Amino acid sequence: MSKFYITTPIYYVNAPPHLGHAITSVLADIVARYHRLSGKEVFFLTGTDEHGAKILRASEKAGREVSSFVVEIRESFRNLSPALNLSNDDFIYTPDKKRHWPGAQKLWQKLKEAGDIYKGKYKGLYCVGHEAFVTEKDLVGGKCADHDEKPQLIEEENYFFRLSKYTAEIKRRIESKELLILPESRRNEVLALMGEGLKDVSFSRPSQDISWGIPVPGDESQTMYVWCDALSNYISALGYGSEDETKFLKFWPADIHFIGKDILRFHAAIWPGMLLSAGLLLPRELVVTGMIQVGGRKMSKTLGNVADPFELVEHFGADAVRYYLSREVPVFDDGDFTQEKFSQAYEGNLVNGLGNYVQRISTMVRNYFDSRLEKPAEEEILKAPLKKGEVEYVSVPYFIEKIVFPEYKKTMDNLELNRASDAVFGLLKELDGYVQHYEPFHLIETDKEKTRVVLWNLAYGAVSLAWFLAPFLPQTSDKIFDIFGVVGKPQSEWNTFVVKEHKALFPRKL
Ligand SMILES: [Zn+2]
Structure with a gap:
């Protein structure tokens, strides 16, 4: 069985999770579920980044002991998983001395053995808000423009x-796409940066x-600075540096690191440099998601427009939030959220x-056919073809297999998740058109046999929607399989549908 290792960034615990964190986690979850459903052994990691001067300062300001201060926010990030139905296999956090520190320290040791760690004098302007040295051009009137x-x-x-x-080697890996960066625009941005040569980093x-x-x-x-401390989570979580490195040997390198554009440079330059120095394999893909704005503006506490994923889930359910984040927001571009758009x-x-x-x-299946539909003979199915404009497809199952599935697979494999979701909802539209064309609610009065064929096709369509939606809307997908009586059955066994009565999948909120 082939393996698939996918990660989200470890999230910084200076504030509880907002919709921006939720979107990255949901997209990674959809990809993880897709690969699991296609038979791979998947390891899906998320977690929190908790060290640093900024967190220490925030805890002091709150009059709290830092180690307990971070636990609260860590737990709110951990709670994203049950709330959004994320299928992560693990959750790592950087103060974990047993699970994380040995890996970070082993990695440091490897870089040192390679002769790549040296002592030097560093002089510069340090912004606590940035947790980094800033340069003159980051300043406005002597103050950091971001943090005032x-x-x-x-x-x-x-x-x-x-x-x-490692500049030349990192550049070569990115150019050759051995280290693939998506989307292309972000890849170009990184390559431009490489052109200037990479500077040694304060560590x-x-x-x-x-x-x-x-x-x-x-x-x-x-004390380790953020690079070796935080980036090493991707291998420490697999047991790198511990007594048992079996999982590391099995799952590394990562197949996909999902990241935001604000951390692209670290993941495309410093992280590969560290791995090369340690003699470890590089991740295969960095996928840079867009940012989500609220009402066209960046989420900020000052503006009071921080969208809370927990509130949305409470009101609309996990699948509704997953739907919005994966379809209404393009994967690689910035997206917008407003309550109105969401509703x-x-x-x-x-x-x-x-x-x-x-x-x-x-x-209709319950009312007209006593809840049970047997698969009609092939020649019967051909008598109720699907018309799409001028084109006539021989049957609904044929259309799904030859038209919808290839588009779905291609877009899923390219991580164009919103387009894959478009393909599925496009199928729903075709099925609605099929209902309008044959009008089974009238047809039943004159031709019961043809109605059986039409409804069987429509039930087959419903179950197909559930199959396509499984990575996106897992709870809804399970419910649809259950309603049509095909739970756990492969597509080759979608012959007889035994339909159950059920509550509305999505209760009306307006
Ligand atoms: Zn700053």
Whole structure:
């Protein structure tokens, strides 16, 4: 069985999760489920990034002990999984001394053995909000433009990682697509950056300044800076550096790291550099998702427009939120959320679209055929073809297999998840057209046998929708399989449908 390893970023715990975190996790979950359904052994990882000066400062401000301060927000991120029905196999967090630290420290050790860690003097303007040194061009009127605070001039002794040494090799891997970066625009952006050559990166901080972090192996006076601390989660979670590296040997390299554009540079430059230095394989793909805005503006506490995924799930259910995030927002571009758009999409496509279709078809089967439909003979099926414009497809199953499935597979494999979802909802539209064309509710009065064929095709269509939607709307998909009596049955056994009475899939909210 082939393996598939997929990750979300580890999320920074300075605030509880918002819709931006939810979208990355949902997209990764859809891909994980798709690969699981296609028979791969999948490992899906998410988690939290909890160290650093900013978190320490936030905990002090709240008058809390940092180690308990982070737990609360960590748990709210962990709760995204049951809320959104995420199928992650693991959850890693950076203060975990047993599971995370050994991997981070082993990796550091490997870079050191390769001669790529050296001590140097670092002098620069440090912005606490950034948790990074900033340059003059980041400043407006002497203050950091993003954080509206004055950076501190710091001179200190740090360890550095010799990233410059790996510029050419990283560039080669990205150009050859051995390390694939999607979308293309982001790949070009990274390559342009490589053109300037990569600079060595500051890799530690004096422990007296940052006590909240992982000590540098062999030098307690220094704490690892974010790179080795955080990026190493992708391998520490697999047991790298622990007594048992079986899982690491099986699942590494990652097949996909899902990331946001704000962390692309770290994942496309520093992370590959570290892996090359340690003699480890590089991830296969970096997938950069767009940002989600609220009402056309970036979510921010100041604007008070932070969309809470938990509230949405509570009101509309997990699948409705998964639907919106995976279809109404393109994977690679920025998307927009407003309550109004969300409600419209919910009512239009889920309540009146999918939910209504399943309700109508199952009701007709119950009323006209005593809840049971046997598969008609092939020549009978051919008597109720599907018409799409001028083209006539021999049957609904044929149309699904030859037209919908290839489009779905192609777009899923290319990670164009919103387009795959479009293909499925396009099928729903065709099926609705088929109902309008044959009008089974009138046809039953004159031709019961033909009605049987039409309804069987429509039931087959409903079950096909459920099959396509399984990675996207897992709960809804299960319900549809159950309603038509084919739970656990492969497509080759979708012959007889025994229909159950059921509640509306998507309750009306307006
Ligand atoms: Zn700043």
